[in-house]
Amino acid sequence: MTPRRPSGQDPTGTGETAWLLPIDPAAHAEHQPRDWRERKEATAVWEAIGRSQPIDRWCLRTGFRTMRPGDAIWAYLSRRQELCAVGVVRELSEVDGSWFVHVDWDDARTARLCRDPLPREHFGQVPMSVCRANPRTAAVLATRYEQLAR
Template sequence: MSVTHWIYPTNERSDYYLASAGGETEVSPQRLLTGIEQHPDDIDPWLLRTGFRTMRPGDAVWVYAADPYQYICAVAQAVDIYPDADEWWVSLLWRVDASRKLMRDPIPRSAFGQIAQRAAVRADRTTAAVLGGWLHSARIRLTDLDSGAAP
């Protein structure tokens, strides 16, 4: 299975909320993890400003907590990418265990270098290698990201 890695930036200092199946979620890493843990089998719709023409079901979507943290704190798998009115959305199925590990020991931006601001971006080669290495060291296979819940 060929998987593309995406970086989805969030900014705790903004007035932005994530519209998810569990309701509105603040974008702080801890609030995000709490929402994921409270609804572990939910598929959450997240707004896409970019990438909707090239993102595919099965791709890995990594949440990058930008300001003030600058680290990756959660991971999900894209289940579906679809239009709704004039906007595009990605349905995300969270990997709760992997997101817990990331919250305990996040991947700092200094480890992968790529900057993602305001919109989801495809991980560059260096970032994809770092994320793939993290998955390998954590013994998490992307093909397992959708186990336990049916889309």
């Protein structure tokens, strides 16, 4: 018998956990457009982050013991308070005592999500560090994930 994942944790319909990965766009300020805080869409903000660091590899301080390949991961722009990207955990690695998550971002869904980011007020959860989506958030993410496929 397969162990059950925490309840409400299946936004992609795959039976996997959903994670929120907070990213501070200001930490990548040298590449951000001047109006990054006010832009309606997040495409330029997400692209600027990718110019600042490898977009598919993120250092983890939490979650690395329970995150698994195949889990969904959503990028949360902390200062904008919105989700702008979605992908799947490819692998976790440890290098010199630091843990990293390697993400395969869903380019098509992420492009749609960047054009119309999901504001925090729609899902409610405030991720202060990498965390599992709570049941309410996971339900909202499941709906949005399906909408992004269209």
